[in-house]
Amino acid sequence: MTGDVMVTGVGAVSCHGTGADALWKAMTDAATRRPDRPADPPARMDRPLIHLAPDGDLTGARATRFATAAASEAWRDAGLGPAEAAGIAVVVGSCMGEPGVNERDRRGDAAGQGWLPPFRLASGVAAALGVIGPAQDIANACAAGGYAIGLAADMIRAGEASVVVAGGADAYSRVALGCFNRLGAVDPQRCRPFDRHRGGTVFAEGAAMLVLESREHAEARGAAVPGRGLRLAGAAWSCDAGHPTAPEPEAGQIVRAMTEALGGSADGVGCVVPHGTGTRLNDALESRALHRVLGSRAGRVPVYSLKALLGHAGGASGALGAVAAAQILRHGSVPPNVRLDEQDPECEVSLPQDGPVPLDGRRALVNAYGFGGNNMSLVLEAA
Amino acid sequence: MSAVAVTAVAVVTPGGGTTPADGWFDHRTRLGPRGYRYLPPATQYALAAARDAAAGTSLAGTPEDRRGMVLATNGGLARLFDDMDRQVTGADGADGLSPVNAPYFAVNVLGNRVAADHGLKAFALTMASPRTAAMDALEAGARALRAGRCDVALVAATEHRLPGEDAGEEGAVAFVLEAGADRRDVPVLRSGSLFVPPPALGTDRATTAIGAAVRRVAGHLAPGSRVRLILDGSGLADLVTRVVPAVLPEAAVTRHRTEAPLGCLTPALHLADALAAETGDTLLVTAVHDGHLAFTLACRPGARRRPPGQEPRP
Numbered sequence: 001m002t003g004d005v006m007v008t009g010v011g012a013v014s015c016h017g018t019g020a021d022a023l024w025k026a027m028t029d030a031a032t033r034r035p036d037r038p039a040d041p042p043a044r045m046d047r048p049l050i051h052l053a054p055d056g057d058l059t060g061a062r063a064t065r066f067a068t069a070a071a072s073e074a075w076r077d078a079g080l081g082p083a084e085a086a087g088i089a090v091v092v093g094s095c096m097g098e099p100g101v102n103e104r105d106r107r108g109d110a111a112g113q114g115w116l117p118p119f120r121l122a123s124g125v126a127a128a129l130g131v132i133g134p135a136q137d138i139a140n141a142c143a144a145g146g147y148a149i150g151l152a153a154d155m156i157r158a159g160e161a162s163v164v165v166a167g168g169a170d171a172y173s174r175v176a177l178g179c180f181n182r183l184g185a186v187d188p189q190r191c192r193p194f195d196r197h198r199g200g201t202v203f204a205e206g207a208a209m210l211v212l213e214s215r216e217h218a219e220a221r222g223a224a225v226p227g228r229g230l231r232l233a234g235a236a237w238s239c240d241a242g243h244p245t246a247p248e249p250e251a252g253q254i255v256r257a258m259t260e261a262l263g264g265s266a267d268g269v270g271c272v273v274p275h276g277t278g279t280r281l282n283d284a285l286e287s288r289a290l291h292r293v294l295g296s297r298a299g300r301v302p303v304y305s306l307k308a309l310l311g312h313a314g315g316a317s318g319a320l321g322a323v324a325a326a327q328i329l330r331h332g333s334v335p336p337n338v339r340l341d342e343q344d345p346e347c348e349v350s351l352p353q354d355g356p357v358p359l360d361g362r363r364a365l366v367n368a369y370g371f372g373g374n375n376m377s378l379v380l381e382a383a
Numbered sequence: 384m385s386a387v388a389v390t391a392v393a394v395v396t397p398g399g400g401t402t403p404a405d406g407w408f409d410h411r412t413r414l415g416p417r418g419y420r421y422l423p424p425a426t427q428y429a430l431a432a433a434r435d436a437a438a439g440t441s442l443a444g445t446p447e448d449r450r451g452m453v454l455a456t457n458g459g460l461a462r463l464f465d466d467m468d469r470q471v472t473g474a475d476g477a478d479g480l481s482p483v484n485a486p487y488f489a490v491n492v493l494g495n496r497v498a499a500d501h502g503l504k505a506f507a508l509t510m511a512s513p514r515t516a517a518m519d520a521l522e523a524g525a526r527a528l529r530a531g532r533c534d535v536a537l538v539a540a541t542e543h544r545l546p547g548e549d550a551g552e553e554g555a556v557a558f559v560l561e562a563g564a565d566r567r568d569v570p571v572l573r574s575g576s577l578f579v580p581p582p583a584l585g586t587d588r589a590t591t592a593i594g595a596a597v598r599r600v601a602g603h604l605a606p607g608s609r610v611r612l613i614l615d616g617s618g619l620a621d622l623v624t625r626v627v628p629a630v631l632p633e634a635a636v637t638r639h640r641t642e643a644p645l646g647c648l649t650p651a652l653h654l655a656d657a658l659a660a661e662t663g664d665t666l667l668v669t670a671v672h673d674g675h676l677a678f679t680l681a682c683r684p685g686a687r688r689r690p691p692g693q694e695p696r697p
Binding site: 042043044045046084086095096097099102103104114115117118119120126127130131132133134135136138139140141142144147154155157158160173174176177178179180181182237238239240242243244245253256370371372373374 | 447457458461467471472474475477485487495496499503508509510512513519523526529530532546547550576581588643
């Protein structure tokens with residue numbers, strides 16, 4: 001075995017619609033989108049702002065619907081047939097799981113039942129695809145989707161599976177948005193990462209799923225040209241093991257995750273999809289960390305600030321970053337960022353806004369971080 | 384699916400079971416006089432179990448960025464979330480939420496509090512699939528060790544009573560895992576998992592998959608080995624009850640009925656008990672009505688081991 005893990009299919013759901021193509025169109029359009037206000041009358045909070053996916057039903061298993069839509073698209077994109085073979089697995093990351101089934105007046109089909117386990121996304125995806133195989137849920141906050149992709153890669157390299165459908169999903173949660181309000185972490189306007197006037201983040205709904213395969217499996221079925229294709233070149237994890245919400249001031253662990261994912265060398269990095277949430281401290285810290293990792297190229301490597309376009313999709317965000325990176329590598333172009341009002345001088349990164357930039361490099365670095373100090377970096381590489 | 388060594392186990396539960404009870408846990412005596420009062424109870428239980436498990440192991444002597452953490456929970460914060468939902472829909476709205484508890488809307492903060500307690504910087508992973516999360520966490524810890532993500536992994540399962548009635552599970556179990564399938568001085572574990580969609584229950588494909596999964600984890604157990612089936616009353620449970628003894632005809636099989644609502648603590652407690660109370664090999668199988676299954680083989684010191692080279696692959 002080569003140990004290579006290939007990305008053979010992608011799927012996405014966001015506030016801009018269903019489909020990785022819809023995501024790419026939104027990326028290339030680079031339009032500003034104001035947050036939505038969910039129709040949730042019982043909720044009382046100052047800033048009930050979130051980017052909703054286009055699904056009018058706020059009740060029931062909403063995150064599962066997003067996850068299965070993205071997974072089904074990724075499965076089709078990979079050109080896979082019925083999921084009847086052995087060696088297929090599903091790993092889904094989420095911050096909240098399926099919160100609606102336990103929140104008042106939002107339970108949908110679960111009304112009248114007692115408490116239900118919220119993390120049921122992996123089983124929902126596996127059932128929708130017809131997979132009989134491992135199906136596991138990861139609850140690593142806003143880094144969950146990225147962790148799921150890393151765990152999937154480990155499963156493939158360990159020979160436990162040949163194909164893994166992995167990614168993340170999150171949907172509106174009254175509790176989560178209320179807590180973010182309480183923490184004073186919601187920007188009143190929109191999600192403005194790296195902007196001088198950013199005031200916090202804005203949550204979003206969404207899902208992103210990838211089909212990961214061993215190179216041997218992908219090449220044997222003709223899904224990858226021998227020696228070529230889109231490869232998951234690195235997936236590294238770290239933990240600050242400190243404050244529940246504040247990042248480690250020296251950024252040592254996020255630097256370690258990026259460095260390990262890159263295999264110790266930043267050569268060939270043509271784009272970064274950062275975590276970049278719009279919170280004051282985190283964006284500046286990630287910018288400084290990128291300088292430590294990318295060295296003299298840090299000011300030139302284009303940073304594609306996905307959350308400025310989509311908002312912060314919680315446990316889906318790392319996987320959405322991976323799908324965005326896959327699209328950038330497939331198209332050979334970094335789309336323009338949603339225009340900033342004024343870039344923060346504390347965030348010295350390259351944020352092209354005037355038009356697409358040709359991709360200069362074969363690798364894309366994706367970061368995702370979460371409450372509790374969970375850090376994750378992925379590297380996708382086009383062979 | 385290499386095995387890993389279990390170098391410590393600790394149980395913190397009310398009276399050795401998982402049934403919710405009052406007054407059984409005092410955070411002041413178990414954790415310390417300051418800094419723990421306002422933590423969610425499931426966090427307190429996990430901290431206590433982790434401290435008990437870590438004491439005397441190699442954890443403290445391992446570099447921090449080589450220490451990993453895997454936490455498992457299903458409803459550990461369910462009661463807190465229900466309280467938060469009541470608050471957000473009440474007169475004071477979100478302004479009335481406790482700022483100390485607000486970060487816990489992200490379930491993993493529970494495990495990250497344990498990571499902070501022990502400097503677990505390699506990673507902190509939280510597994511949450513219904514009922515199987517603790518066994519999934521053991522599998523994830525083993526996989527992370529094998530992938531080189533850490534040199535030692537602290538795995539903990541924790542639950543707290545559910546909203547409304549005092550139902551659910553309560554307490555925590557913690558394990559310390561290290562690489563070393565060939566260790567002869569401590570137990571070793573081997574794990575696997577499976578999902579069978581309920582509509583597939585009557586198919587040959589489901590039966591074959593369960594049998595194959597059992598064989599991958601357990602191989603051919605020696606005579607005298609034990610199997611604990613930790614099952615609910617579902618159709619999947621019935622299928623497991625038929626398939627597992629057929630695959631392992633020489634094992635002594637016992638069935639342990641579980642009831643909804645679900646939690647991941649009971650299987651972890653069974654494993655801790657098997658490691659402490661039994662000799663030889665024990666295979667634990669848990670399954671739940673929605674389709675999740677998990678398998679953990681516990682091999683005590685001196686029990687027959689299959690060499691890694693004979694392990695079947697999918």
